[in-house]
Amino acid sequence: MSAYTVREWDKLAYGEAEGQIPAHHADRLAGLAARSAFAGRGGSGVLEHGRHALRARGVVGILAAGDASLEILPKIDVAPGETPAHQNAAIRKRLVHMLAVALDLKIDLGVITDLAWQRETLLEILIRIFCDKLIEALRKGMPRRYVGREEDLPTLRGQLDITRQFTRHAVNPSRLACRFDLLSEDTPLNRIMKAAVVRLLRLSRRSANQQRLRELAFVYADIADVPVPGLQWDKVIIDRTNQSWQDLFAMARLFLQDRYQTTTGGTGQGTAMLFEMNALFEEYVGRLIARALAGTGLTVSLQGGRLFCLSAQDSERGLFQTKPDILIRRGGTVTHVIDTKWKRISSRIDDPKQGVSQADVYQMMAYAQLYRAPRLTLLYPHHPGLGTDEVIHARHRITGHATILETASIDVANSKNMLDRIRQLLIGDDAMVDAIV
Structure with a gap:
């Protein structure tokens, strides 16, 4: 399979040379992107299908159609002196780290070699992590649960189903309608794991991953095949007996459901696993x-406000509901509202407004009125054009x-002391601490 990589908001020109993509591959991949849930009304929310190039937009991930795949990486600034392969490897590592935090996964990124980060796509890296974690979990045994069964047997097992006995076996008392619990491996959780393995076996193009997945498919051979729409996600119970499967359950959700990504299947259509960077950055x-x-002493709520801007005169129904990204409270009082924006702002030297949109300011003014918070923050990804340190760039x-x-x-791009840096950014300023206490 021919594999291509482009970064968010960059272009990939048509052609046969290195760093280009043949037009027929571009057409097929752009068609797949246009069918994504992120494509928008005009169909160009993932890729702009131009006359001379494909241009990536604010969605990252993998598109695969026919014998071609396109990896879209986020625009994260990494070491400028490195080769493109090394830079892409660093970006993949940061993206997987962001996904791990957003999905509350425990992933040791150090077990993957630098060479693998350079050579493997985001999808293959995620598949490799899933396989390694699943193999390790299965070594301790496949989880089992008691499952209710109803069978007609020559001897009584469990309880007699009286209604079924006298309707089905009234003339044949040699068979007993039994109802009992059976300790089984054919559980909703294992069916989800099998569905993920089957899906990934179709997606993976790396021989080592395919080998792992075939071995896992053999292990799950006796588990029922259930189509993805029929999987019973709500029946899965993660408790102290199977806590080690929490990460695997979350990763299976990532591969099979539409929380961040959309997966499109079908003959000739291909597959897309995509992440909208605005939503991922926020989470x-x-x-x-x-x-x-x-x-x-401060508590944090994500998407937890939901106050209405207007109240209808003739009813109690609210209009124009607000959904602040992050609310920080002390006790029951909102002290800080944060809205995340995955876009690059300019330095104050270049632009006093820093490229902050008027709509974003109006939105924050609405939050100020509704939530009565003394502090509002528009939080953006840092880049070298803003200086060397993360700071509060402007206060008004x-x-x-x-x-x-x-x-x-x-x-x-910098994971060192991340929690300390965030804490310093939010409560390190004594003047602002006085304001929010």
């Missing part, structure tokens, strides 16, 4: 902030209010 930052502020007082609106950035 990533929100979970990091919750971890960073643990034990400080909203006219007629004591509320402060600030712009700040966080460097997703």
Whole structure:
């Protein structure tokens, strides 16, 4: 399979040379992208299918159609002196880290070699992580649960189903309608794991991953085949007896459901596993902030406001519901509202407004009115053009209010001391601590 890589908002020109994509491959991949749930009304929300090049937009992940695949990586600034292969490897590692935080997964990225990060696509890396974790879990035994069974037997087992006995076997008392519990491996959780293995076996193009998946498919041979729409996600219970399967359950959800990505199948259509960076950045930052502020007396809510801007005069029904990305409370009082924006802002030297949109400011002003928080923050990804350190770049007082609106950035390319850096950004400023206490 021919594999191509492009970064978010960059172009991949048509052609046969290195760093280009043949037009027939581009047409097929663009057609698949246009069918994605992220494509939008115009069909170009994932890829712009131009006359001379494909241009990636604010969605990352993998598109595979026919004998070609396209990997879209986020625009994360990494070491500028490195080769493109080394840079892409670093970006893949950061993206997998963001997914792990957003999905609350425990993933040891150090077990994957630098060479693998360079040579393997995001999809193959995720498949490899899933296989390794599943193999390790299965070594301790496949989880089992008591499953209710109804069978007609010559001797009584469990309880007699009286209704079924006297309707089905009234003239044949040699058979007993039994109802009993059986300790079985054919559980909703194992059916989900099998469905994930079967799906990934169709997607993977790397021989080592295919070998692992074939071995896993053999292990799950006696588990019922259930189509993805028929899987019983709500019947899976993760408790102390199977806690080690929590990460695998979350990863299976990632491969089989549409939380961040959309997966399109069918003859000739191909497969897409995509992540909208706005949603991923929001979830990533929100979970990091919750971890960073643990034990400080502050509580963090993600998408937890939902107050209405307007109330209808003739009823109690609200209009124009708000959904702040992150609310920070002390006690029951909102002290800080944070909205994440996955886009690059400019330095104040280049632009006093830093490229912050008027719509974003209006949105934050609405939050100031509804939530009465003394501090509002628009949080962006950091990049070298903003300087070397993550800082609060600008603070403004909203006219007629004591509320402060600030712009700040966080460097997703740097994972060192991340929680300490976030804590410093949010409560390290003594003046702002006084404002929010």
